[in-house]
Amino acid sequence: MxxxxxxxxxxxxxxxxxxxxxxxxxxxxxxxxxxxxxxxxxxxxxxxxxxxxxxxxxxxxxxxxxxxxxxxxxxxxxxxxxxxxxxxxxxxxxxxxxxxxxxxxxxxxxxxxxxxxxxxxxxxxxxxxxxxxxxxxxxxxxxxxxxxxxxxxxxxxxxxxxxxxxxxxxxxxxxxxxxxxxxxxxxxxxxxxxxxxxxxxxxxxxxxxxxxxxxxxxxxxxxxxxxLGAGLSRPKVTNNLKEGIAQERKNCQRAVDTYRQRLKDCHIARPERYDVIQLLEKRLATKEYMLSLLEGSFRSVYQAAFSMQKLKVLLSLLNRIRKATPDRQKKRVQRASNTV
Structure with missing residues (x-):
């Protein structure tokens, strides 16, 4: 050696x-x-x-x-x-x-x-x-x-x-x-x-x-x-709403990181694809907003919700958190164990 x-x-x-x-x-x-x-x-x-x-x-x-x-x-x-x-x-x-x-x-x-x-x-x-x-x-x-x-x-x-x-x-x-x-x-x-x-x-x-x-x-x-069921990307079971919100915040952060990287890479490799760049910019903005809601106070959430477009995002986020309850999480893990 x-x-x-x-x-x-x-x-x-x-x-x-x-x-x-x-x-x-x-x-x-x-x-x-x-x-x-x-x-x-x-x-x-x-x-x-x-x-x-x-x-x-x-x-x-x-x-x-x-x-x-x-x-x-x-x-x-x-x-x-x-x-x-x-x-x-x-x-x-x-x-x-x-x-x-x-x-x-x-x-x-x-x-x-x-x-x-x-x-x-x-x-x-x-x-x-x-x-x-x-x-x-x-x-x-x-x-x-x-x-x-x-x-x-x-x-x-x-x-x-x-x-x-x-x-x-x-x-x-x-x-x-x-x-x-x-x-x-x-x-x-x-x-x-x-x-x-x-x-x-x-x-x-x-x-x-x-x-x-x-x-x-x-x-x-x-x-x-x-x-299956191992590795960093495996679905996580949450035991309560607080853990569900924390997991959703992590999911949002991952989406933000992914869209940012893909947007940067698209500018490097395919700058002529304005349609892809605009789509990535829109998705990134939405996920950044969702992340800010998860990291902010409830007061700022309700103030932000007066925008109709942002209200739709907020409602979507609340629905995702609802799905993060323990019973629903267990069902997701059960389904994931049978697929890649």
Whole structure:
């Protein structure tokens, strides 16, 4: 092991000499996933593609996740280059996501969240779909898996929805693709810059970037066992109205961050699409107003409601809060457990 700042590197020089293929990176991204991380790491080690660098990156976990990654890296005897990283402080999801592009050296970055399991041919299949046309993003289908690691028998794919979705629909969608199935061309960051807003998710931003430029490829087979009911984006059950309002505020903040980022990215990549820009501006203004209501006093809410347009937004917000009661939340989680 060679220590370089917070990176430990385990190299196998003979592996790169065996092939003239390009270096691919696999980024295992973890935070407090002690129950799942070993299976995730072992599935990364089992990849058939060479040359492959595997970055095991932990966002300052407190539950022993990093120690498992460290042990597995020390025990590894295979052909791949292993790079071990632990952030010195918790960066949060977006901060950790942005660090991916500084830690990886490959022409393609295969994303591996710390609770999912990659098939052994995943990196090879994604690179095969990438190497000729160099899309910004490559994604695949997934096998749905429950929290106990048992496959449900359902294969999920978003490809047909994506193919039928125009750019305006994509701009306001809250569900584009399965981020856990993706591999990224580093250009997806270099061209647009890092993701901004602490509550953003990779799939909501990167799929939109690729769709704007029509630079996306799909592998029509499952390459990941995707764990339902885990991860940062899983539905949350709230126990009372106060928690429901807090959750709705977080949802509004995420929507604000998403629309701001998509608006910025659209100005960069498709400034001629005034229709998309105007739609994003309108949606952003609405969500910013809803967020201000959730953060403000009831007096300011009632004063603002004298505007008919804002009254409609207020009533919509109250309806969303009503749906955040415990019984309704449990029904949402039950439905979500059966789908991606």
């Amino acid at each position: 060679i220590k370089a700042n917070n990176i430990s590197v385990k190299t196998n020089k003979s592996a790169a000499a065996k092939t003239r293929q390009e270096l691919v990176s696999m980024f295992v991204m973890a935070y407090n996933q002690v129950d799942f991380i070993e299976a995730t790491v072992r599935s990364a080690f089992a990849q058939t593609y060479e040359p492959l660098e595997i970055i095991l990156s932990d966002d300052n976990s407190t539950d022993g996740t990093y120690e498992i990654m460290e042990r597995l890296a020390a025990e590894y005897q295979g052909p791949h280059q292993i790079r071990l990283n632990q952030n010195q402080e918790n960066l949060g999801f977006v901060g950790h996501l942005n660090s991916v592009f500084d830690l990886c050296h490959g022409v393609l970055i295969v994303y591996a969240p710390g609770d999912d399991i990659s098939h052994s041919d995943r990196a090879a299949e994604l690179y095969q779909a990438f190497y000729q046309d160099r899309p910004l993003l490559v994604h695949s289908d997934v096998n749905n898996m429950n929290q106990q690691g048992n496959l449900t028998g359902v294969v999920s794919s978003r490809q047909s929805d994506l193919e039928s979705m125009d750019l305006k629909a994509a701009a306001v969608s809250s569900s584009l693709g399965v981020g856990a199935s993706c591999a990224w061309n580093p250009e997806i960051r270099d061209r647009f810059g890092p993701v901004e807003g602490k509550d953003n998710f990779d799939d909501l931003i990167f799929f939109f970037r690729a769709m704007m430029l029509d630079r996306m490829a799909h592998v029509p087979k499952p390459l990941v066992n995707y764990r």
